[in-house]
Amino acid sequence: MAKPRIFLSSTCFDLNDVRSSLSTFLTGYGFEVLNSQDTKVFGVNPGTHSHTACLDEVENSDYLVLIVGGRAGSPYVRSLATITNEEFNRAQQLKIPVIAFVRRSVFESMNLYKKNPQGDFRGIVDNVKVFHFIDYISSGHESNWIHPFDNGEDIVAIVKAQFAHYLLNYSKLLRAPKKANDKNALVVVPLPDSLPHLETISCDQDALTALRKGTQLLHDIIKSIVQAEGSENGKIEKLKTLWIFGLYDEDEQKESFYVRQPIFRDKAWSFGKADRVFQSMSPLGFVGSTQEVVPEGYDREIPAFSLYYKGVKDGQWNLKYALTALAKELNKKYGEGEGFKLFCRGDFRLLGDE
Numbered sequence: 098m099a100k101p102r103i104f105l106s107s108t109c110f111d112l113n114d115v116r117s118s119l120s121t122f123l124t125g126y127g128f129e130v131l132n133s134q135d136t137k138v139f140g141v142n143p144g145t146h147s148h149t150a151c152l153d154e155v156e157n158s159d160y161l162v163l164i165v166g167g168r169a170g171s172p173y174v175r176s177l178a179t180i181t182n183e184e185f186n187r188a189q190q191l192k193i194p195v196i197a198f199v200r201r202s203v204f205e206s207m208n209l210y211k212k213n214p215q216g217d218f219r220g221i222v223d224n225v226k227v228f229h230f231i232d233y234i235s236s237g238h239e240s241n242w243i244h245p246f247d248n249g250e251d252i253v254a255i256v257k258a259q260f261a262h263y264l265l266n267y268s269k270l271l272r273a274p275k276k277a278n279d280k281n282a283l284v285v286v287p288l289p290d291s292l293p294h295l296e297t298i299s300c301d302q303d304a305l306t307a308l309r310k311g312t313q314l315l316h317d318i319i320k321s322i323v324q325a326e327g328s329e330n331g332k333i334e335k336l337k338t339l340w341i342f343g344l345y346d347e348d349e350q351k352e353s354f355y356v357r358q359p360i361f362r363d364k365a366w367s368f369g370k371a372d373r374v375f376q377s378m379s380p381l382g383f384v385g386s387t388q389e390v391v392p393e394g395y396d397r398e399i400p401a402f403s404l405y406y407k408g409v410k411d412g413q414w415n416l417k418y419a420l421t422a423l424a425k426e427l428n429k430k431y432g433e434g435e436g437f438k439l440f441c442r443g444d445f446r447l448l449g450d451e
Contacts, residue, residue: 101160102128102130102131102157103129103130103131103159103161103162104162104184104188104193105132105164106162106164108166111166115248118250118252119162119164119249119253122257123256131154133147133154148175152184155187155188158193161184161185161194162196162256163197164198164246165181165203165227165230165234166200166203167202167223167227168222168223169227185197185234196255196256197242197243198244199231199243200246201245203227203228203231204231204245205245207228231243236367236370283329283333283441283442284323284442285316285323285442286443286444288316288443288445289445291449293448293449294448295309307414307418308419311416311417311418311419311420312448314412314416315339315416315419316443319336319441320443321381323336334377335378337365338365338378338404341356343420343421343424344421344433345360346417346421352414352417353405353413355403356401356403357401358387358401368387371385382406382409383406383407383408384404384406384407385402386403387402427439
């Protein structure tokens, strides 16, 4: 009978004790454990670099247990990331389920590091790349749950509970028919033919024209996001990014959107997550940046995130005008929570006849 194969991904020297206790537990329950320290079961082809062998075994696994301690580990020979980082990436690319653990002392130092990235954290981690990696894990819209741990017993207990949960879900999947409709699925509401409420936002004819064009463009962008292939969470991330830039934009005189970093981090996400979401929005014609900028009226750079739209010729200002106006209108009338839900469906019926 074939056994489920579980790959243990971590640095070795500082986590040998927890790897050992977890391997003993999993082997006792009939799993095949792929542990690079156990050469009896960890296969390596002749002439293969150890890093390549690890990634090959990730591809042969059914689950990956990621354990992050205070050491960054050695960099992968073919990138600037660590081999542990690359193992996690490979598992995500192959849709292999990941159970992630971070040593509690490191996990609890994350907020302090984010507030003071120039501080001395050598007593907790050997390299701040550890913090960057944890932020990278938590920034994903899938497989981003992190379990803090103090010792091997903590990891064993959580793994036991997690696999029991997997088994329960599998049992339900076998017995229950798949639901045809998801009541929480995103569905775009058609844009009203008439938009008289726009005239209450602007009386200037040129501005009103730009607002009308921008509203249609914004609705088309929302529709393209909602109707594209991909997970619902990934779609919500793009829509939330647009919402935050529309609601908290700080520079009305420029076509690009600018939102101060503290506001963006509080309402959305920090650097690692923002970069990944910006990249996912690139096919839609958006260029995002986490670099410091100089908004209109400032004589120095300020920490702000920026977003620029180049998807439609001459559409940047129209989109900027419409997004900032509509986000504020929805927020004013329905509140930020309900307003955002309406925005995600492109529900701009407040602009039509009421």
